[in-house]
Structure formats: C-alpha cells, structure tokens
Amino acid sequence: MADHNRTVGQAGENLACEYLQRHGMKKLAARYRTRAGEIDLIMQDKDAIVFVEVKTRKNDRFGTPAEAVTRKKQATISRVAMQYLMLNGWEDRCVRFDVVEVYTEKLWVNHIKDAFYTRFD
Amino acid sequence: MLARIISYGLIGISAFKVDVEVDISNGMPVFEIVGLPDAAVKESRERVRSALRNSGLRFFNQRTTINLAPGDVRKEGTLYDLSIAVGLLAATGQIDPEFASSFVIFGELSLNGGIRPVSGTLPMVMEAKKQGFTRILLPAENAEEAAYLDGLEVYPAKTLFEVHQFLSHYTEIKPMERLTWAFSANAEAGAVDFSLIKGQEGAKRALEIAAAGGHNILLIGPPGTGKTMLARATNGILPDLTFEEALEITKIHSVAGNTREIERGIVRNRPFRAPHLSASTAALAGGGTRANPGEISLAHNGVLFLDELPEFRQDSLEALRQPLEDGIVTISRANATVTYPANFMLIAAMNPCPCGHYGTGECHCTPPQISRYLGRISGPFLDRMDMQVEIGPITYDQLTDESSAEDSNSIRARVNAARAIQKERFKNEPIHCNAEMDTRLLRKHCKTDSRGDMILRQAYNAMGLSARGNSRILKVARSIADLDGSESIKAQHIAEAVQYRSLDRKYWR
16 A cells, blocks of 8 residues: 555656646756655756645545645745755755645646745744 | 834823834745734734735835834834824835824724724824924824924825825825814803702802812811712813813823813813722722823812712722822832822712711711721821812702802903913913912912911811811912902901811811
C-alpha cells in the first residue's frame, strides 16, 4: 500500500510539472530536499520563484487534496523555501506558494496560485 | 513601495494619532502587522484582503509590512481596516498616494467591501481637528457625529470601491453639510411630570435646588410614597444641555458604542442612568479588560439614580466615593490606565429600615436590624450626599386633591435661570455648575453675611460637621441663592441648606 501511494504521488508530480510547463513556467527543481523537509516542485513563473506542493488523490471523497496541506506542512515548505532562496542568493526575488491538486480518477488538475503565506509556526 | 496614511486610535476617551505605514516589497510572501496590534487589528488582514478582492481591486501576495506608529502604544479594535486597505492601494499605485495621505482615515471593512461604523468617532475627530487636520474620511454611519464641528471637511464613505474611485480622482464624495445642534428637553424624553405627583412639596423644592446646582440628593421614606417617581420626574426638570456639555457626553457614549443614546450623531438630552441594584463595581465605576466606561461615566453631566441604595453591593458603593468627590474616575487595568469624566448628580432613594416604616409608626424591625440596614451606607458616603430629604407618607386628601401642582416646565424655567447665572459665573472655568466648585472657587463665590456665618458656625458645632460637609452646605446655599436671583448668600439661604443636612443625624445616630 505504501509503495502504491508513493507511485501515485510520483505520477501526480510528473503530471503537475508537465501542466505547469505547458502554462509557461520553467522547472528549477523537483523533489528538492534538505534537512528541514521536501518541496515537490520549484518553478519559475516570469520573475517569480514558485514553490509548488502537489497533492494527488483519486477523488475528493475524503476531502479535497488542497485541504491536506496543513499549517504544519505550510511551515515546512516555508522553511525549505527560505533555505533554497538563501543558497541561491535570491532573497529579494518575488516569491509565491502554489498548490496543485491532481485527481487521478478524472485525470484532472487544479492549480491554486498564491495558496498561502509564509508561515514559521 | 512605501505609503503612509494618517489614522487615529483611542485609549479610553483620549485619541492619539496613528501613522499607518505600508511597505510592499519582493521576497517571501508575508503579511505582518507590527506596532502592538491586538487580535482584532491582526485579523484585519483577512478583512482587508477579501474587501479589496470583492471590490474588484488588486491584492498582492507579496512581502507586506504594516507598521502602526507610534509602536509602543497598544492598538485596539477594527478601525484601522480602512486605513490599511487605503495604504495597500497607495503602495501598489492603485490610487493617488499624495491625495490619500491628506486625509485622516478610519473605518471597519466588511468582507464584501462595505464600510462599517466604528465607535469613538467624536473624540478622534476632535483630536484630529486640534492637531490641525481638516479632511476626514470615515464610515458614512459615523459622519453625523463629526459634522457638528466647524472647520472640518467630513467625507462619508459607504464602500471601499467608492473610496478607491474618490482617491483616484475618478469621482467625488460630497462632504457633509455642517449640522447645527439643537437641545431637546428631557421632558420630551418621557419623564414623569411633576404636576402628576401629589403633595411632597418639600421634596420637590429640594429636587429643584439639586437640579439647579447639580447636587447629590438622598431621599429617605417609607415604601410607596413616591421616591422613585420623584427621582424619575427630576429627569424632566434638569437644565438645558449646552453644546460643550453635549460634546463631553457624546464622547463617552461614542466610546462606549452606545448608539441608542446618540441620536443623529450627538447626545441631545442629559443622561439619566438607573442601574439595577445588582450592578457590579465594574459596571458602576467602569472596568472590564478594555477598561470600559461605567454607569457613573455614562451619567456624566446627567443623573445617576440608585434606587434602594442599601441593597447595592457595599464595595460598589464605596467605589463611587472618589468619583463623587473628584468628578473623574481612573480605571487601571493590566494593559491600560484610563481616566473618564464622571461628573454626575447622584439621586439615591432608600427606606429608613428593612420594613420601611421606621419613624412613621408601625415599624416591625428590631434596633439591630435597623442599624445593620443603615450601616450599609458608610459615613463617608453619606457625607457626600449634599442634601438629605425625608419623604413622608401622604394623606388621603392630598392624594385625591384635583387641583394640579406646578408642572415640570415651569420648574425647569427656574432651574434654567439659576444655571444661566452659574454659566456666567464659571465662564472662565472648566466647570458647569455649583456642585463642581473646588476650594478656590468656593472662597471666591460663596461669601455670606454675618448672620449666615453665625448659622453656619452653630450648625458646624452642633451637628459635628466635617470640613467637607461645611463646604457642601455652602455650595447648596449658593444654588438656593441663585434660584432666588440673589447675588450674595443670605442667612435664609444658609438656613435652608443646613436643614437639608440634618436628616442623617436622625437616622444614623
């Protein structure tokens, strides 16, 4: 089961990346991992650096995928994003946090721009 | 980009200027409000964002810092919503920033972009005027409160979109016409008319004096003799309100969010507050976490009526001692120390004993019961009652007497005449009536002749008066002389005033 979920997640991330690239974004990194945690996708949308959390579900029977991006998850993403920006010297760039929902049953992608603010608690 | 909008905040009824600085820059998207905001101010982020979006305006999810300067004073409430929203619009170039910063702006936002009223408009606008600002942009529902002051341009706003159009020079908001103030007599506010009260001529005379000079008065008598009715009728003979007094009252009621009292933006008649005897100290004197004004401040320049005085909690009554003396009350809480004006005329009513008939026959109470009952009113409290009047039972003939007594209007005419004298007397002082005189003014305005002095000396020695009791007698005598139209205080005025002090000796000894 665990293996199955990982495969589904991976497929969703690939799908999401393809979707974003088709909408004019450039891929900077995928599955970017530091000691603080992991970010699914890091994209560039014109000037802005976009950190993307991809959530894949069969359907929304157990809540929408975006709802699964909890405060704690947002804090983790914020911390990793901070590290990424500092390593690249990009602290002054325009930054955005997006969430991409992937529904595998209907094969449908929903892109939520500006999904949340930076959060450190 | 950086933008700066001028707003105002409140501590109690004193307002202070707040600079709302908005900085938007690149970087991780955060929305931070600094400058000691409370929870309501922090939540304005969500209201501002929704209000902007729902008004068809842009909200940028960028690194946004809002500073409410001065940074060391606590900011409370929802009134910064509008200035924050306007600051964001200015910082993102959606409106003319120069034009926007020429206004004093405050108001609460609703999610749909509507502008909701806030409390405390009058004190904020008055302070803004004092500090030299002339253009005020505020919620339309608060606009009338500001429209009584001259030299101001008051712009009423209903929606955020309207504000955006106005500050981008697309449309105009018409400034308010200045409103003029008109007094409405308390008699019209539904008080009982004195002509309906049979008998009790002595008490009516005492209440007339009390109303004329703003003196505290204690009514003692058996149940059912009309104490409560007399007290309520006094509402109708209170002197006409002046504009300055109306502003003072409105400030307090505005901060308390007491819109019921405020009609077309300003209080038009003297408050008459009659709290129930279960009232707590905080309800009477003021308090709560935000140090709200209590009944005594809401009764400022009006009447506080405490019916069944001994049944009030004793600590609540003792809390009134200091305000009764100073006319102000200072409330200290962890996050604020606030001073409210509390210059009220106290009318208290009570029975002489638990059964109510002591002194008029058929009393069933034992002496310890009576002394315990009367003992709830402390000596210092009693000392602050300028006048004490016994209300006796009325006879059947008095009750069924068809000839009508003097009505409230003619009594009020005399009270007004006496107040006019006081207004002239205190025109260079910050006070309104005789009861507010301090020692210096007492020396200056309460000189009596040698006979009057003799009566006072006798009373002082015979009744064991305190220094405070002595000066309170003089103040009452001043009011009696004013009602008489007499420049000096004559012996008969002193004699009458002394007589109103003698009752506590009868019961409390």
